[in-house]
Amino acid sequence: MGEHRDQQDPALLRRLLRAKDRMDAASHEAWPIRRLAKVSGVSEAHFARSFKQAFGLPPHRYLLTRRVERATALLRETDLSITEIAFVTGWASLGTFGRTFRDVTGRSPGAVRARERAAAHQLGRVPACIVSAAHRPDLTSAVSEKRRRMERGNVRSHNPEVT
Amino acid sequence: MSQGVDVVGVYVHDQDEALAFYVGKLGFRVHTDARNGDYRWLTVQHPEQPSFQLGLFAPGPPVHDAATASTLNAMVAKGAMPPLVMAVDDCRAAYERMVAAGVEFVQEPVARYGTVDAGFRDPSGNGWKMIQTRAAR
Numbered sequence: 398m399g400e401h402r403d404q405q406d407p408a409l410l411r412r413l414l415r416a417k418d419r420m421d422a423a424s425h426e427a428w429p430i431r432r433l434a435k436v437s438g439v440s441e442a443h444f445a446r447s448f449k450q451a452f453g454l455p456p457h458r459y460l461l462t463r464r465v466e467r468a469t470a471l472l473r474e475t476d477l478s479i480t481e482i483a484f485v486t487g488w489a490s491l492g493t494f495g496r497t498f499r500d501v502t503g504r505s506p507g508a509v510r511a512r513e514r515a516a517a518h519q520l521g522r523v524p525a526c527i528v529s530a531a532h533r534p535d536l537t538s539a540v541s542e543k544r545r546r547m548e549r550g551n552v553r554s555h556n557p558e559v560t
Numbered sequence: 561m562s563q564g565v566d567v568v569g570v571y572v573h574d575q576d577e578a579l580a581f582y583v584g585k586l587g588f589r590v591h592t593d594a595r596n597g598d599y600r601w602l603t604v605q606h607p608e609q610p611s612f613q614l615g616l617f618a619p620g621p622p623v624h625d626a627a628t629a630s631t632l633n634a635m636v637a638k639g640a641m642p643p644l645v646m647a648v649d650d651c652r653a654a655y656e657r658m659v660a661a662g663v664e665f666v667q668e669p670v671a672r673y674g675t676v677d678a679g680f681r682d683p684s685g686n687g688w689k690m691i692q693t694r695a696a697r
């Protein structure tokens with residue numbers, strides 16, 4: 398038992414992966430725990446803990462990484478305004494978007510747009526999912542605990558359904 | 561071809577389930593299905609690619625101890641294995657056909673980078689990107 402205690406059941410992991418996939422496919426949508434738990438076929442109480450154990454961060458923080466990742470891609474590849482990108486990627490307010498984006502990437506959306514465009518390189522030969530994964534912000538280490546706490550408060554107040 | 565990559569394998573949770581998926585739903589053919597006790601060497605082939613076999617291998621004895629097999633199954637189930645890419649000549653048509661066959665797509669066809677791509681998983685959790693080889697129409 399001892400060495401298997403932390404090993405999650407593959408069948409459960411496969412269902413948790415389904416919830417993660419669904420967030421990947423529609424990160425702009427609201428993903429309350431209730432909805433995610435239903436996708437995975439587990440109880441709400443069980444879901445967040447199991448997800449974090451499986452993927453290393455809580456589901457709502459995972460969702461934020463995907464939104465920032467998508468926003469970064471839109472900054473790089475489209476001429477949408479930053480306000481438009483904020484709303485398209487699922488944030489309820491421009492302020493929350495800018496703050497979270499800076500917390501995660503260390504730069505403002507405008508600065509990232511300028512940098513990404515200057516460094517337009519040959520990513521066309523790499524499948525898009527791989528590019529996305531490579532550009533995915535690592536929230537578990539990139540955000541200081543202080544900013545994280547502040548941001549969590551903001552996210553709750555603007556986006557209560559995310560947590 | 562006399563030299564080159566011949567077999568690349570993926571780990572699957574259940575070989576019968578994987579066979580039903582890759583052959584029954586994706587249209588692959590069985591190349592080799594050989595058993596020796598508990599061990600089963602199972603490879604399939606894309607009908608248009610006779611020079612390559614995709615191995616569908618189940619973690620477990622005699623190759624892996626129970627704890628290792630459990631870890632491998634867990635890694636596959638959480639989608640942590642390397643990406644797989646399938647080339648198709650018409651991504652949207654392939655998508656429609658595969659959805660009808662019951663394939664679990666994680667991404668609908670999207671036109672970008674001058675082509676069209678979609679994403680699906682096998683029952684074990686292995687993730688496939690399906691990319692159109694011809695320019696988007």
